[in-house]
Amino acid sequence: MTTILKDKRIVLGVSGGIAAYKSVELARELTLAGAQVDVVMTRAAREFVGPLTFETLTRRPVRTEVFEQWTEAESGHVSLGERADVMVIAPATAHVIAKLAHGLADDMLSVTALATPAPIIVAPAMDYHMYQHPATQANLQTLADRGVRIVGPDDGPLASGLVGPGRLVTTARLMDAIRATLGANGPLAGVRVVVTAGPTREPLDPLRFLSNRSSGKMGYALVAAAIDAGASVTLITGPTALTPHGEASVIRVETAAEMADAVQAAVQDADVLIMTAAVADYRPSSVAEHKIKKSSDDLTLNLTRTTDILASIDRPGLLKVGFAAETTSLLDYARDKLRSKHLDLIVANDARTSMGSDEGWAYLLQPGQDAEEVGPTSKAELAAVIIDRVASLLRSHPAADAAPAPAPPEGSASA
Ligand code: CTP
DSSP, X not given: OOOTTTTOEEXXXXXXXXXXXXXXXXXXXXXXXXXXXXXXXXXXXXXXXXHHHHHHHHSSOXXXXXXXXXXXXXXXXXXXXXXXXXEEEEEEOHHHHHHHHHTOOOSHHHHHHHHOOXXXXXXXXXXXXXXXXXXXHHHHHHHHHTTOXXXXXXXXXXXXXXXXXXXXXXXXXXXXXXXXXXXXXXXXXXXEEEEEXXXXXXXXXXXXXXOOOOOSHHHHHHHHHHHHTTOEEEEEXXXXXXXXXXXXXEEEOOSHHHHHHHHHHHGGGOSEEEEOXXXXXXXXXXXXXXXXXXXXXXXXXXXXXXXXXXHHXXXXXXXXXXXXXXXXXXXXXXXXXXXXXXXXXXXXEEHHHHTTOSEEEEEEEOTTSOOEEEEEEXXXXXXXXXXXXXXXXXXXXXXXXXXXXXXXXXXXXXX
């Protein structure tokens, strides 16, 4: 799969904390995604993990010393940073954070950080007393003020035996931050996108609910694709087993009514609404206060229509994208929904094959145009195609009252 990471030059700075072993996984994930990863280790980091581990996974030499023998093509202690698309320092110890904040350059990692014009991501990991120390906090603030993206730390059990903030964030969270940084100047830079995902749950009694098979995968893939393109994204999600993108603002809801309220509020200052959620069309007319006990052989439920969220949103200038999940007459039903819900784009797919699957296959329909078939492919690829279409629709969209003009596509240049 092509991702924003393909052929990107990433410098991974590893400093000396026990969490250094976790950056091995990050190096592997980045390499698997097609990035060229150059690892720079401090002397202390080499006490925890051997350079050979990183060299084997990245198939690139690991830099450790400023005055190492350089090849003709890569001579100079600053060339690594100069050609990087992004530099990630994970884990970043309190000591390395202090050096970066004060511009010290006494080893290869700090020299590279000072020499690079690329955006820098810092993922702190340390004992929580060190993390909470005013000196560390001030240093992190200095870096943040300078435009460095600080990711984490997470809360939890620490190697010292203490529990609190200080854990290195997950590899997935770091991947999200790296992708968002690489995509920051993409075709949706400055655009605010609201994505809904997953099923809703309509309670029957304290134990039971009516729901559907939606996994949320399509919506979550769209969140990632929109962030790759530079958008700021709000995800409104029903219950799913997925971990939301670390760079999205997340609003969790259960019922169709909660989702309707959340969408109404979120679109007030949004440019695009993408509704992938499988919203329940009916809810139980009343919710039993206590567990419904079995009695007769048949049980009849009274159901009441829920609000059609997409149809009810009519903020001028908002670009509306819907999904149609059907089991028959796919294009006919999709065209009806495109018209009746006043959509700019609808994505039509077969509910039987798409729900829960990692595969994507769909038709894209716009008013007055022929349907375009996309796939079969992955949901990630399908999401990228949909986001591309959203970007071109925005460029031709009539002036929105709340939306700034989106930036022209510039690829994924570093800031
Ligand atoms: N949708 C919505 N609110 C609802 C139901 C659906 O906003 N109460 C949105 C979905 O998120 C999707 C689009 O409307 O983007 C079409 O949803 P779908 O379930 O395919 O169709 P319905 O409009 O519910 O019609 P039907 O169930 O009769 O096919």
